[in-house]
Amino acid sequence: MTTTPVMQAENIVKELGAGAGLVVAVKGVSLELVPGELTLLMGPSGSGKTTLLSILGCIMKPTSGSIRIADTKIDGLSAEELAKVRREHLGFIFQSYNLFPTLNAIENVRIALDVRGVKGFAATSRSEEVLREVGLGHRLTNYPRNLSGGEQQRVAVARAIASSPSIVLADEPTAALDSENGHAVMALLSRIAKEQHRSVLAVTHDPRTLGYADRVVRIEDGRIVGEERRPEGIDSPEITDLTKRRKLHA
Amino acid sequence: MVFTLALRNLLHDRVRLAVTLIGILFSIVLVAVQLGLYLGSSRMITANIARSNADLIVTTFGAKSFEDGGLLLGDRERHQALATPGVESVVPLVVAFAEWRKPEGGSSRVVLIGSDADDQGLLPWGLIQGTVEDIKAPDAIAVDSTYLSELGINGVGDTAQAGGGRVKIRALTEGIRSFTQSPYAYTTLNRARQLLGADDDKSTFLLVKLAPGANITAVQKDLAHRLDSADVLTKDEFESRSLKQWLFRTGAGLALIGGAILGSLVGTVIVAQTLYSSTKDHIHEFATLRALGSSRGYIYKVILAQAGLSAIMGYVLGMAIALLILYFSRNSSLPLVMTPGLAFWLFALTLFMCAISALSAIVKVTKIDPATVFAR
Numbered sequence: 239m240t241t242t243p244v245m246q247a248e249n250i251v252k253e254l255g256a257g258a259g260l261v262v263a264v265k266g267v268s269l270e271l272v273p274g275e276l277t278l279l280m281g282p283s284g285s286g287k288t289t290l291l292s293i294l295g296c297i298m299k300p301t302s303g304s305i306r307i308a309d310t311k312i313d314g315l316s317a318e319e320l321a322k323v324r325r326e327h328l329g330f331i332f333q334s335y336n337l338f339p340t341l342n343a344i345e346n347v348r349i350a351l352d353v354r355g356v357k358g359f360a361a362t363s364r365s366e367e368v369l370r371e372v373g374l375g376h377r378l379t380n381y382p383r384n385l386s387g388g389e390q391q392r393v394a395v396a397r398a399i400a401s402s403p404s405i406v407l408a409d410e411p412t413a414a415l416d417s418e419n420g421h422a423v424m425a426l427l428s429r430i431a432k433e434q435h436r437s438v439l440a441v442t443h444d445p446r447t448l449g450y451a452d453r454v455v456r457i458e459d460g461r462i463v464g465e466e467r468r469p470e471g472i473d474s475p476e477i478t479d480l481t482k483r484r485k486l487h488a
Numbered sequence: 489m490v491f492t493l494a495l496r497n498l499l500h501d502r503v504r505l506a507v508t509l510i511g512i513l514f515s516i517v518l519v520a521v522q523l524g525l526y527l528g529s530s531r532m533i534t535a536n537i538a539r540s541n542a543d544l545i546v547t548t549f550g551a552k553s554f555e556d557g558g559l560l561l562g563d564r565e566r567h568q569a570l571a572t573p574g575v576e577s578v579v580p581l582v583v584a585f586a587e588w589r590k591p592e593g594g595s596s597r598v599v600l601i602g603s604d605a606d607d608q609g610l611l612p613w614g615l616i617q618g619t620v621e622d623i624k625a626p627d628a629i630a631v632d633s634t635y636l637s638e639l640g641i642n643g644v645g646d647t648a649q650a651g652g653g654r655v656k657i658r659a660l661t662e663g664i665r666s667f668t669q670s671p672y673a674y675t676t677l678n679r680a681r682q683l684l685g686a687d688d689d690k691s692t693f694l695l696v697k698l699a700p701g702a703n704i705t706a707v708q709k710d711l712a713h714r715l716d717s718a719d720v721l722t723k724d725e726f727e728s729r730s731l732k733q734w735l736f737r738t739g740a741g742l743a744l745i746g747g748a749i750l751g752s753l754v755g756t757v758i759v760a761q762t763l764y765s766s767t768k769d770h771i772h773e774f775a776t777l778r779a780l781g782s783s784r785g786y787i788y789k790v791i792l793a794q795a796g797l798s799a800i801m802g803y804v805l806g807m808a809i810a811l812l813i814l815y816f817s818r819n820s821s822l823p824l825v826m827t828p829g830l831a832f833w834l835f836a837l838t839l840f841m842c843a844i845s846a847l848s849a850i851v852k853v854t855k856i857d858p859a860t861v862f863a864r
């Protein structure tokens with residue numbers, strides 16, 4: 239199955255800090271994301287994963303390099319124009335969920351639709367729909383403080399997919415979760431990629447997540463050092479255990 | 489969702505909300521009281537002029553206020569005025585300070601107003617005892633019930649000495665307050681002249697009514713030309729002259745307006761402070777919103793909604809307290825006045841105050857870097 243990439247990043251370089259504290263966090267990364275795939279971005283702490291994710295997510299501007307999203311070049315766009323690209327194409331999931339503590343589950347999803355101009359009944363019913371999709375149909379009006387970590391992260395997943403973005407970016411989505419919840423969230427991300435034909439990129443440290451990946455990209459010291467792909471034809475992540483093929487990075 | 493988020497942000501920290509509301513409330517009450525006093529004073533100062541049945545008022549040249557006319561106009565002026573084309577009637581009115589001797593001893597001052605009921609020039613209003621007819625009786629006088637004890641009397645039937653003669657209370661009014669704190673005392677034209685020791689053709693003002701169809705400006709000009717030792721003013725002109733005298737020459741009005749400005753400044757500073765600290769506390773949420781793709785405008789709307797909601801809540805509370813103060817001041821010698829207009833302007837002021845207050849918070853969120861969402 240050949241698919242056109244929804245995102246193409248070419249030769250991304252990012253310098254952070256200034257003067258003596260200058261760090262080149264990303265040193266010429268090229269990466270493509272295609273629909274229907276869950277890609278994991280793995281690498282040691284400080285290797286530039288979050289920085290790269292922020293750049294791919296149009297939240298941070300690269301020092302050099304170019305990014306295309308849905309065949310549109312986003313280089314040189316203003317902050318407001320980048321916000322528009324995020325609204326139209328991207329969904330985000332954060333390590334610490336970043337839910338609004340004063341809004342309940344449904345409102346937390348609704349606000350992501352609200353900033354996109356989707357309001358009223360359409361917004362409410364869509365929010366309910368995605369919360370049901372992530373298995374939270376019984377927690378619609380709970381506030382974050384009354385939800386478990388796993389449930390909170392599932393609200394965040396619902397929020398990320400509510401506007402049907404073509405790309406979902408997640409930074410350490412399971413880092414704050416126990417094993418069971420971690421698996422549940424990864425299964426969800428994999429399902430979102432497959433069933434909804436989205437491109438999902440998740441930064442992770444967590445070897446438990448490997449089993450869900452279609453593709454694993456390895457980054458070290460700001461450079462991509464390797465890439466593995468699940469053999470075609472096998473579509474149950476439980477069967478394909480990439481951890482068994484870890485010879486590349488022992 | 490903008491309002492939902494704004495409201496939740498406000499309710500999230502009750503102490504801060506309380507401080508915000510107290511700040512706005514304090515401001516509103518202060519401004520309402522100051523402006524209410526200003527309006528109340530203005531009304532007291534202009535009430536008799538406004539009640540005068542006249543299109544034009546002839547005063548002695550340079551008279552600064554209703555109480556300042558002297559008794560210099562005579563029959564000559566009255567006839568000249570009557571002879572002016574477009575003038576239908578000219579009614580004399582006497583207004584002057586007079587000494588008031590209380591029956592039990594001691595004295596104070598009143599402003600004696602002499603006008604004949606049949607002339608319909610200027611009659612006491614808000615009568616709660618007695619009638620306008622009763623004031624026609626010899627020695628009869630009407631005063632306001634607020635000032636009874638100040639005048640050393642108990643009510644209708646009591647007698648006292650005003651100027652050069654004896655007077656008997658025949659009627660009582662309610663709500664005719666005096667800015668000078670010398671109560672108005674209404675009697676007939678001739679009795680007022682007698683009490684003041686004036687000639688029987690003298691008066692302080694001539695109240696001019698125009699014939700139907702006459703052009704007020706033309707008649708005013710003509711009258712001014714003929715009466716060279718007098719001023720000819722419309723009611724509005726005379727009212728503003730009196731206001732200028734009592735509120736601005738004395739500094740009372742400036743003090744009231746200054747107090748109002750100070751009140752709104754203090755309110756603005758308090759609200760700006762709380763709104764800024766609330767925004768700082770929620771900065772991570774605003775950064776998340778920004779990362780989710782919200783425009784800057786959306787975030788400004790949340791902050792402005794917080795300001796607007798605070799304004800509405802603060803206004804309602806402030807107004808409630810201001811109206812309470814107003815209620816308790818109703819029988820005092822300087823009652824506050826609240827009009828729908830003033831209530832509207834106070835609300836506009838509150839919104840304006842809160843919008844200004846939002847500026848520092850808006851500057852703060854403008855600097856948000858959405859990249860901070862990953863740095864936690």
Ligand SMILES: Nc1ncnc2c1ncn2[C@@H]1O[C@H](COP(=O)(O)OP(=O)(O)OP(=O)(O)O)[C@@H](O)[C@H]1O
Pocket residue numbers: 254255259261262263281282283284285286287288289290
């Ligand atoms: N604002 C900054 N100024 C200077 N250097 C920075 C800044 N932010 C990050 N860095 C540096 O850039 C490099 C990459 O950081 P980044 O956060 O992308 O790493 P990471 O792979 O996400 O690490 P972790 O797994 O610990 O989250 C690190 O060396 C970090 O110290």
Ligand SMILES: [Mg+2]
Pocket residue numbers: 287288289
């Ligand atoms: Mg990181």
